[in-house]
Amino acid sequence: GSGRAPSWSPEEDGPSPVCAYRVIEGGIGGQLCFRRTLFGYKCHVADCRTAVSVGSLVANILINGSVLLQWTHEGHAAARTRSYELSCWWNGSYTQFECAGVHLGSGCRDFLLAELHENIPYRICLRSLGRSEPAKRAEQRRDCVEFTLPPSGMQDIVIAMTTVGGAICVMLVIICLLVAYITENIMSPTTQHAYSYRTHSRH
Structure with a gap:
């Protein structure tokens, strides 16, 4: 009841209102960016075609051609998580291509994918990177969703x-x-x- 605005630190566990992330392309990380977390978003007919979920990862296929990824990670698992890593692949006619990945802070719970190709199968994987656990155990905690964007009317x-x-x-x-x-x-x-x-x- 002090009247001060609530403060948030990137080191805090649990979801945060602001998500810090860095896009990684070709193994090289870009500049640090921030986005607001969309708490409590649900896929509705007005702006969302369908939702695909595997484990704790949900992909909301939006009408505007973008995809909102959401995930839950609470309790002891969240306390052990240092950050998250999003990996992306899409299938061509004969070859699978890797798209840009994203490294996200521990407080992130969603991410918006834009500029995706229509009628192309995508595979998105979320991996939680532990604070002190071996890489092999961290590799096992990975949820992947697969989807294909339907073509727009135009x-x-x-x-x-x-x-x-x-x-x-x-x-x-x-x-x-x-x-x-x-x-x-x-x-x-x-x-x-x-x-x-x-x-x-x-x-």
Whole structure:
């Protein structure tokens, strides 16, 4: 009841209102960033397509094409956790590619993934890094979710227009090739000479 604003320290255990994180790409960490934690978010029809959950990790597939990851880690497990590590992979036609990872503070409980590709399978894994436990035991505490972003309505229209436009282009190319082939055969010197010979032989 002192009236002072509540303070928060990155060293405190449990969820925090501000999440400190660092994006890691190619093994190199970027600058330290901060985001506000969305406490109590639930997937609703108005802004969320579906939610995929495995273990303590939940992936909320949002309508705007982004994915909100949420996880729970309370009690003794949270007290032993120093930080979290998000790993990301997506599947190409023949190869699996690794996307940028994220290193998050111990107070983080969610993270927003944006600029994801549609119609491509993703695999996101969350690993808690312990304060003093061996790496092997920390490696075992990993939850992974897999999802594929559905195409947006506008993309469906673009795909349809591209398909129709491509078919028209192919037809035009075929017509041009046929015209060129017919023109070349009719106007070739051999054909003209034979036609002229047959014409004169009738007289």
